[in-house]
Each structure stands twice: as C-alpha cells, then as structure tokens.
Amino acid sequence: MCGKPTARPGRGRPPVYCSRSCQARAYRRRRQPLPAPGSPPAPRPTDVRARQRRRIAEAVWRIAAEQGLDAASMRRIAAEARVSLRVVQYHFDSKHALMVDALRLLHEENERLAQGRIPYDMTEPGALLRAVLDEFLPLDEQRAFALRVFTAYYARSLTDPVLAEVFLAAEQPLERLVADIIGVGEAAGSTAPGIDRVHEADLLVSGAVGLGLDVLHGRRSLADVRTVLEYHLGRIFPDAIPTSRPNPA
Amino acid sequence: MCGKPTARPGRGRPPVYCSRSCQARAYRRRRQPLPAPGSPPAPRPTDVRARQRRRIAEAVWRIAAEQGLDAASMRRIAAEARVSLRVVQYHFDSKHALMVDALRLLHEENERLAQGRIPYDMTEPGALLRAVLDEFLPLDEQRAFALRVFTAYYARSLTDPVLAEVFLAAEQPLERLVADIIGVGEAAGSTAPGIDRVHEADLLVSGAVGLGLDVLHGRRSLADVRTVLEYHLGRIFPDAIPTSRPNPA
The missing domain is CATH 1.10.10 (Arc Repressor Mutant, subunit A)
Known part of the structure; x- marks a missing residue:
C-alpha cells in the first residue's frame, strides 16, 4: 500500500x-472526514x-x-x-523502536532543561563547573525521575547495541564540556598547579553520576555528596567561592 | 506437614x-531409598x-x-x-527469594576472589590502592561477567528495597577500605599535602565503578581508564611507582 x-x-x-x-x-486516510465548512483549521498533522x-x-x-x-x-x-x-x-x-525513541526524547528533554538551568558564564569557571555537576544529582523531582529512567535503560543497553549507541553518544560531550571549563580556568590561572583537565573531567563526570545514583538509592544524603564534590571543586579551583545556596538535603 | x-x-x-x-x-522424604548395604555413604545433604x-x-x-x-x-x-x-x-x-540469594552469592564469590587477587600489603599503600581499584575494571572474563550481572541487578534494586539492601550493604565497606589505605599512606607521610582521604575515597570508588562500566560498554578502552586512574593515584601518592604490568588493552 x-x-x-x-x-x-x-x-x-x-x-x-x-x-x-x-x-x-x-x-486513517480512508476514515479522515472532510472538514465542515467554516470549522477552524485542523491542527497540522x-x-x-x-x-x-x-x-x-x-x-x-x-x-x-x-x-x-x-x-x-x-x-x-x-x-x-x-x-x-x-x-x-x-x-x-515496534516496541524496540519505541524504546529507542523514548530514550532519545528524554536525552533531548534533559539537554534542553539543563541548558536552561546552567548559566553559561565562562568568566567564573568554578561556579559553572559546580552547576554542570549539579545536573547529575537528583536535586528535584525532574532530575530524580530522569535518573531513574536512565538507570532502567542502562542495564538494558549492555545487551542492546542500538540502545547503547543512543545512550552513550549523548553522554560523550559531557567529559569534554567539563574538561573545557577546567581549561578556561587554567588559561585564566585559577586552577591548582599540575592539574590534568582531561583526567580530572573523566573521574569527575563518572564519579558524580555514581554519587547521584547513591542519593537516589538512599545510600548517601544530598548534603554528603555535595560536600564530596565541593572538596574536588576546591581542589581544582582553589579560589572558587564555596556555594552559599540553601542545601535541600 | x-x-x-x-x-x-x-x-x-x-x-x-x-x-x-x-x-x-x-x-523427597517419602521417595528417599534406603542405602544398599555396603554402598559408600551418601554425600551430606x-x-x-x-x-x-x-x-x-x-x-x-x-x-x-x-x-x-x-x-x-x-x-x-x-x-x-x-x-x-x-x-x-x-x-x-519464590523467584524473589532466588533473585536476592543469587545476588548475595555473587557478592560473596566476588569478595573471595578479590581477596585472593589483592596483596594486602599495607607497607605499599599506593600499590594496594591500585590493586583495589583494579577490582572495578573488567580486567578478565570473571570481572566483566560480574559487572554485567551487577548492572542488571542495579536498575532493579532502584524499585526493589530488599534487593537494594543486599546490593548496597555489600558495597559500603569499599569506600572505607580505600579511605583507610590512603590514611596509612598519610601516616607514613607518602600522600600529597592537603588530601582529604574520605572525600578522595568517595569519588575514586564511584568514579572507578563508572569507568569500569564504560569499558564494558565499549565507550572507553581499558588503557584509557587505567591512565585516568593512574593520574589520580599519582595525585594522591606522588611517589607511588607507576604500574609496569603489561596492559591487556
């Protein structure tokens, strides 16, 4: 047909x-009724x-x-x-196509929300890095929900190459972003001496994701995880101002 | 009955x-045949x-x-x-009891194997820490297999409190072990100044687990992850001897 x-x-x-x-x-094509004369235009398909x-x-x-x-x-x-x-x-x-598309949509949605929340201000790389790391923590309902969905998908992506591709492709720019932020700090002379921004970014992203999941699991408190990340931020940016936000945990 | x-x-x-x-x-009790005279003793039930x-x-x-x-x-x-x-x-x-017990058995098995592989030599805390972190990487078939099983369980443990308890209880001593190893180095004066062993242990364990999964996913090479961890080991123990093992990746 x-x-x-x-x-x-x-x-x-x-x-x-x-x-x-x-x-x-x-x-559907056969059943589609003709619009009644004078009726408002149908929404675009x-x-x-x-x-x-x-x-x-x-x-x-x-x-x-x-x-x-x-x-x-x-x-x-x-x-x-x-x-x-x-x-x-x-x-x-197919169900598989739906699974893959639902994951892709969630990635897009998260990206959009994160961009709204993160102030892209490269003049304060320490504060920017903190905002990026915050995105991995279940700080609100939406982020906790997304973390749960991603975890459900994560296990399956180990045995499903198509899912793995969507899952991992969308994650790759994160380490680069974090490394770039540290790089800006390096150029401005605000990082500690001897820092390797790529190696720091790799452990920070991987570690922050895991710590965020620990909060979700109830294994750690949000305050505990924030303290850990704040220590590492301070280690990389010795002069960064510690956060003064009210701590929700 | x-x-x-x-x-x-x-x-x-x-x-x-x-x-x-x-x-x-x-x-089974009703069907159990009496042992024939002179037959070897049945294995203990x-x-x-x-x-x-x-x-x-x-x-x-x-x-x-x-x-x-x-x-x-x-x-x-x-x-x-x-x-x-x-x-x-x-x-x-029940199936649930079986799931929980299978996870518990895998944890015990892993613990036993890890203890056989890790040389508990506190005189070289840097090398000991490297051996502990290695346990999170899919360095051989057995460790890759265990990582896959744990990942499958991980997602489910988010929605199953009984599973979560087995899953997380078995993981808690890890950060303490890593912090203790760094502590021994601190006492011996071989760590970098200003190190917080607890915060270092928290990010190291969480990050190494995530990096190990990246290797399993094919997102990173084992060599890449080893380089990242070696950098952080060197940061904590500036005088630790870098590994000279042949790198399987």
Whole structure:
C-alpha cells in the first residue's frame, strides 16, 4: 500500500500492507472526514503527531522509572498514555523502536532543561563547573525521575547495541564540556598547579553520576555528596567561592 | 506437614502443605531409598543442597549477564541450570527469594576472589590502592561477567528495597577500605599535602565503578581508564611507582 515491498507468504493471500502501522495509516486516510465548512483549521498533522509521540514516550518513562523497562509492554504503555494500542502501533513500528525513541526524547528533554538551568558564564569557571555537576544529582523531582529512567535503560543497553549507541553518544560531550571549563580556568590561572583537565573531567563526570545514583538509592544524603564534590571543586579551583545556596538535603 | 500454619481456604479441602517447597520436601522424604548395604555413604545433604543452590544461582547470573534480569523466569532458570522446575522450587520459596540469594552469592564469590587477587600489603599503600581499584575494571572474563550481572541487578534494586539492601550493604565497606589505605599512606607521610582521604575515597570508588562500566560498554578502552586512574593515584601518592604490568588493552 505504501509502496514498500511486502513479504510473499508460502500460502494464503499475498499481504496488502507491509506492516501493521502501514495498515493503520491507510485506515486513517480512508476514515479522515472532510472538514465542515467554516470549522477552524485542523491542527497540522506534524503537531498532533509530535504531541502523541511525546505522550507515548512519557508513558514509557513513567513505567521505566516506577517498575523498570521489563514492565513496559505495548499494551501497558498504551494504557499508561491513555491511547489505544493501535495509536501506539501507528506511531512506532515496534516496541524496540519505541524504546529507542523514548530514550532519545528524554536525552533531548534533559539537554534542553539543563541548558536552561546552567548559566553559561565562562568568566567564573568554578561556579559553572559546580552547576554542570549539579545536573547529575537528583536535586528535584525532574532530575530524580530522569535518573531513574536512565538507570532502567542502562542495564538494558549492555545487551542492546542500538540502545547503547543512543545512550552513550549523548553522554560523550559531557567529559569534554567539563574538561573545557577546567581549561578556561587554567588559561585564566585559577586552577591548582599540575592539574590534568582531561583526567580530572573523566573521574569527575563518572564519579558524580555514581554519587547521584547513591542519593537516589538512599545510600548517601544530598548534603554528603555535595560536600564530596565541593572538596574536588576546591581542589581544582582553589579560589572558587564555596556555594552559599540553601542545601535541600 | 512441616508444622507451619497453613491458610484455611473458604472452600475445598484444607491444605496439607504450607508451600510448594514444603510439599516437595515431603515428597523427597517419602521417595528417599534406603542405602544398599555396603554402598559408600551418601554425600551430606548440606553439601548437595549448597551445590544445587549454587548451580541455580549461577544460572541466574548467566541469564542476567546475557539477557538481563527480565529474562530470568523460574522455568528459564531451571532449564539453564539443567535441573527441573521442582528442584528450583524446592530450594527457593519464590523467584524473589532466588533473585536476592543469587545476588548475595555473587557478592560473596566476588569478595573471595578479590581477596585472593589483592596483596594486602599495607607497607605499599599506593600499590594496594591500585590493586583495589583494579577490582572495578573488567580486567578478565570473571570481572566483566560480574559487572554485567551487577548492572542488571542495579536498575532493579532502584524499585526493589530488599534487593537494594543486599546490593548496597555489600558495597559500603569499599569506600572505607580505600579511605583507610590512603590514611596509612598519610601516616607514613607518602600522600600529597592537603588530601582529604574520605572525600578522595568517595569519588575514586564511584568514579572507578563508572569507568569500569564504560569499558564494558565499549565507550572507553581499558588503557584509557587505567591512565585516568593512574593520574589520580599519582595525585594522591606522588611517589607511588607507576604500574609496569603489561596492559591487556
């Protein structure tokens, strides 16, 4: 129907549609009513489409955060998103495609939120580094939620190369960003002597992620983790002003 | 049958056994043949029991490492361990009990292997610290395998308090051990000035675990991670001799 080649079965009728979502799309095309004269223009299909995909992805995030990825069957996702199973199948060809897209969307969302929260002020590299490291801690509901979802995905990405690619590609610029911030401090002469910014960035990012998860697990308090990171910030930037924000932990 | 109280159903026959494993035990007692005269003594039940439990736990580890914990159904575990479903049910009252015990056994196993590998020589705290950090890297098949299993469990432990308790309790002495090693170096005057051993230990353990997982994911090479850790070792112990082992990466 859509033009893609269809598998020729050994017996029975040759298939008309290449996939269930192709069939659903054809069905929608046939059912689409003509707009009544004078009615407001229908929302552009891309908007509805993006909103529905987002709604379904959010359902995946919620299930992953609360019960883990194994609980996310197509049926359960549809119920959680309050759409029909057909709608989920229309937007995502397979459960795997949905899983991968939901992860990609969460990465984009997090990136956007982090950019809003971090003051990109390179004149104070110490404070900027603190703001970047804060992004790994479950400082509010949104960050705690995202950490839970990422953890659910993390284990699965070890046995799923496609997921691993999305997962890890999105993480790679972080160490570079941290190294660059330390580099700016180095150029301004505000870092401790003998610092290797790349090696510092590697352990800082890896360590801060792990410490953030410890907070989520209830193994450490937020105040404890902040003290650890503040010590390492002070070690790299001896003159950085310690944070004076009220500590929520 | 075993003496524990049994649930009284609203209708039908009152149950004789408190659980399926209780029933299986009674069945085994009835079937146990008397030893033939002159035959070698039967192995002590505790040995057979421990060996079978271990065999079943190993099956859980393998499934978790290869396909994740969601793939570990009781039936699949029995098949992987090459025992009957009844045997699994005899040893473990529930799948959850089995999951928790398999994790506990892996922790014990790892602890035993690590103790064999780490030379507990406090006269060279720098070298000892390196050996401890090495334990977090997938340096051989066994350590890579254990890391995979732990990662599979990690995500689930976020939504399962009983699992979280086993998972985290076993990890807590690590930071203390690392801090103590740095403390011995401090007392001997071989650490850099101004070091806080507790804060150093916290970031080192958390960071090394994350870097080890990066190697497992294929995101970093073992050589890369070793270089990062060697830098931080050198920062804490300025006079520590750099490793001269052949690097397997």
